[in-house]
Amino acid sequence: MYNLTDRQIVLGVSGSIAAYKAADLASKLTQAGVRLDVLLTPAAVEFVTPLTFQSLSGRPAYVDMFDTSSAAAELHIELARRAEALLIAPASATTIARVALGLAEDMISLTALATRAPIIVCPAMDPQMFEHEATQGHLETLRGRGAHVVGPEVGRLASGHTGPGRMSEVDTIIGALRYVLGRGGDLGGKKVVVSAGGTQEPIDPVRYFGNYSSGKMGYALAEAARDRGADVVLVSGPAALPHPYAVRLLSVRRAAEMRDAVLDECAAADAVIMAAAVADYQPAEAVGQKIKRRREGLSLSLVRTPDILAELGQREGLVKVGFAAESEELLANARRKLEEKGLDLIVANDVTAEGCGFGSDTNKVILLDGQSEEELPLLDKYEVAARVLDRVAALVRR
Ligand code: CTP
8 A cells, every 4th residue: 555565664663652652653553564673672572562562463573683583683784684674663762862873782773873764753752851952953854965854843742741742643643654765766856736625715704615526635645645755745725634644735625725726736736637626606795704594595696716737827837637527428528538638637526436536445436538538447546547637647758
């Protein structure tokens, strides 16, 4: 799954109460197809056991570098050599210090010293320890060497204190790993603008015109583009989805705001993918006060919103991809939009088909580009995104 299948990752778990979350991380990474080797510090073993990780990853977990019954001592070199990334989660203050100073005192710091793979550090500790100059200095050193520091988040800690120190959510950490592994992919160095979600057109201070778009397709596209190296800008209408790691998120509400953001960002983009369900109409005038209930009915006068894809026009070097969500005449409507909006590719889907509606995690689409029509099976939205991006990558190269 994602760009994680068959990747060789080393997870270092150090001594923090957040170690229990590392079990979930190990489970999700293994389910995504990662070949995961887990290293624990002796302090981590006070919180969780190697057996926990062995059971989840299906591979041995290592603690003691002096254990003569295992090949652990030589193994760190081998693990360090074959690792595509070293993920340290949770990273305690002590482990951060050891790695920054190059002290090889346990399996994690040994491996960190021996590897040339990128290192992702996910701090977890009490706010006083995190904010201490020593820890901040070590993190700065690590960043200076190219390490990625993910989190910590601000929140309530196991100690009862509130502040920065909570390890980032497992999905955020996996997003960081996907980002790191994706660098140098076939969209490396390319800027991709993706729009997502539905727009909301205000009627009065408490009401709006909207649609059922969840944003899932657009967010999947943004993540999939990031996973193959693109610099991604996600222009999103209101959506109840987490901010994807290393994606620049511009939150908008109205079609007019989405237009401004997309046009701005496209000035220097290589590709734009309009997955958003943009409202076609907006109330002719914004009413400043709440419309009161009356005896008679209510008519609202509507005017057209800007057609963003059409306004983008044709620019040499900008690949334009649109979506056509239809409830009838799927291909005829999609072909017409491909032509009228001057698109390189359109992704057509029948929103009434099973597994394709707004909010579903799957989609069944046809890709049309003027020459050919490629019908894809019902796929997870990430897989649909990956197939769309295969085409985008080829178009960008051309
Ligand atoms: N789109 C846009 N600006 C709009 C409306 C739509 O850029 N004001 C984009 C959508 O993001 C999508 C494509 O155009 O990529 C087609 O959107 P759709 O709503 O299917 O097309 P419309 O042109 O609005 O046609 P209709 O609503 O009549 O189907």
